[in-house]
Amino acid sequence: MPIRSTVVVVTWRGHDHITACLDAVAAQTRPHRLLVIDNASDDGTAQLLATHPSAPEVIRLPRNLGYAGAMARALSEVDTEFMAWLNDDTAPAPSWLAELEDNLGDAAAASARLEHPGGRVQSLGVGLTADGHGRDVTSGPVFGFCGGAALIRTAALRAVGGVPASFFCYYEDTDTAWRLRLAGHTIVTVPTARVTHRHGASTGLGSVTFHRWNERNRLLTLLRCAPAVVAVRELARFAAITAALPLRRNVPDAPNFRPGLRCRVLGEVVRRLPATIAARKSITRRSTVRRGAVWAAWTSR
Structure with a gap:
């Protein structure tokens, strides 16, 4: 064979x-x-x-x-x-x-x-x-x-x-x-x-680096692949939550709720915006299905 x-x-x-x-x-x-x-x-x-x-x-x-x-x-x-x-x-x-x-x-x-x-x-x-x-x-x-x-x-x-x-x-x-x-x-x-x-044997689930990569790459994936209105909404939402965290009580004790980590994520996303926008255009040229159709089909389940 x-x-x-x-x-x-x-x-x-x-x-x-x-x-x-x-x-x-x-x-x-x-x-x-x-x-x-x-x-x-x-x-x-x-x-x-x-x-x-x-x-x-x-x-x-x-x-x-x-x-x-x-x-x-x-x-x-x-x-x-x-x-x-x-x-x-x-x-x-x-x-x-x-x-x-x-x-x-x-x-x-x-x-x-x-x-x-x-x-x-x-x-x-x-x-x-x-x-x-x-x-x-x-x-x-x-x-x-x-x-x-x-x-x-x-x-x-x-x-x-x-x-x-x-x-x-x-x-x-x-x-x-x-x-x-x-x-x-x-x-x-x-x-x-x-x-x-053996989930997480190599990377350490819940670690600071895990949350940093996870949050950053989610936003980058949305900017590359999601409908524009969704990508902008979620990026703005992430920034708004980050700005509000110092004013909130009873904030979860997890790295992804630490303002410093979230500010670092936002900084990395902003620095990558030119390359991300270029990638989005390239993805659009290769696409045969509308972004909105894929989003609607899979987020409604």
Whole structure:
């Protein structure tokens, strides 16, 4: 059987958890190419990769480009029909890749079933909220794929502009799925493609950097992909909440409610506005579906 998929695993300081992922990929029932992008790990990951029995193909980057940057780098190396995205803290079932390939159909991308170690479903894909947040969904149709374990048509991914490398981490999957939707593609979920996921093993969910990237990239995704009125509304809303926080009582004790972090997010978004507007124009040229139609279809669910 010919190899149709390149499985891309991005790692950063993955020494303590990537072995389970490599073992699981090696046990797949479907032939594949395995490409590991090492984000300049300094914890012995490089040595582990060099001695693992599966002998993965490795590209070691000179500096940490984040998940988005590493996936963008990997895309330039992919020569197969499909590109599979896989977190280094996952362990896919042996039939994971075969299930994705066999059930993709005419869609541009397929999201797998990510499970907590105990078996409870964590995500079947990404949904879109009325204020433009991407969120994990556990039932029904999905707006987008979860980048932790997904299969994407390589040609379709390149045609819509590839991976937003400058995001560094978070929302690169939602942004990519949104662009695929705007280009007229469909995205499916394949619940039989099961993957155990140690969520946040690499990045630290709830940390200051997590909230910074998450908030910034949500706003950038809206500015790139959403109807203009929505993007401007949500940016103004974020700024208004930031300005009001010092005057409020009982503010939640979470990093994304700290004025300093939010001001930093706003500064980064403003500095990126020229490039973001240029990207929006490019996305518009590639689109076959109106932004308003995609927004209405998925935020009304």
